[in-house]
Amino acid sequence: MLCCQRTAEHREDPQALIDLITCLRSPWQQQGSWSPEAEQLREAAVVTPERVQSHTNPTVFRTLRIVDQGVCVIDEGLLKFSNLEKLVLSANRICDISPRCLPASLKVLELHANLLQALTGLTQQNLPELQHLGLGSNRLGSHDDAHHLTGQFWPRLVSLDLSSCEFEDQQVLAKALATLACLRTLSLEGNPLTLVPSYPGFMIDSMQSLLYLDTQRVAPDQRHGFKGLSSEARGEAVTWL
Numbered sequence: 001m002l003c004c005q006r007t008a009e010h011r012e013d014p015q016a017l018i019d020l021i022t023c024l025r026s027p028w029q030q031q032g033s034w035s036p037e038a039e040q041l042r043e044a045a046v047v048t049p050e051r052v053q054s055h056t057n058p059t060v061f062r063t064l065r066i067v068d069q070g071v072c073v074i075d076e077g078l079l080k081f082s083n084l085e086k087l088v089l090s091a092n093r094i095c096d097i098s099p100r101c102l103p104a105s106l107k108v109l110e111l112h113a114n115l116l117q118a119l120t121g122l123t124q125q126n127l128p129e130l131q132h133l134g135l136g137s138n139r140l141g142s143h144d145d146a147h148h149l150t151g152q153f154w155p156r157l158v159s160l161d162l163s164s165c166e167f168e169d170q171q172v173l174a175k176a177l178a179t180l181a182c183l184r185t186l187s188l189e190g191n192p193l194t195l196v197p198s199y200p201g202f203m204i205d206s207m208q209s210l211l212y213l214d215t216q217r218v219a220p221d222q223r224h225g226f227k228g229l230s231s232e233a234r235g236e237a238v239t240w241l
Contacts, residue, residue: 059083067091076101089114090134099124110134112161119148132159136187141166151179158182163214164190170199174206174230185212201226 058080064087071092078084078101086108095115102109102125109130116122116138133154146167149160157180167173170193177183188194188203200213205226210218 062086064088074098074101079103086110097121097125100126102127104128106130108132111138113137116140118142119145123148123153127154129156130154131156131182132161133157134161136161136163136165136190138165141168141191143169143172146173146176149173149176149180151181154180156182159185161187162191163187167191167193169193170196170202174203177203178206181209183207184210186210187214189214198229201229205230 059082061081062083062085064081064084066089068091071089072094074089074094074097076098078087081103083105084103085105087102087106088108088110090110090112092114094111095117097116099121104126106127107129109127109132112134113136116135117140119135119140140162146169149162154160160177160180160183167188168191173188173193177186186203186207193199194214204210204213204218204223205228208223212218
């Protein structure tokens, strides 16, 4: 068997190789990368291939974006990505999340438009750094789901997307979300509870630190106008299941 080895003088021009993987008309160019780090590895593979191992260490990845790929299971394999900060799994077929399968380093978790019907598995994760949780367009809305959206589970959550879910009880959800001390941005549009006359005033008055509700900034005069609305409503019986 004959073997050929590239010598330094016969190696292709690195810039020409980079052009091949970045030029829009190149057959080797890829759009919509699943990770910014993947793009960096591709460039490193053509410039300094001897430095890129055949099995890249998963710890180099900070972002993973796998959208509309039919993903239905998340398992402990993700724990290998121990430095992962952003995980986007929108528009897949995930109906449940196994306990303790997400890296504790996560700051952004986007699960929009999946098939989630409960949050039990999600709250069994160890995610102390999570700042954004995207749960919009899932089959969520029970009292039990609301009870899993508290500061006990999400101590640093700043942004929460619950748009187009099935939450109906405004009081139950507001009581849970009010315990999220860091929450500043909340999306509830598309839920049945947004159709009641006391919305959005009740939510705004219940959450004094909220800055944005349904993409709209909460103005000071708006907050003043709704002052006391949540107290009046709490005079009625609220049943926690």
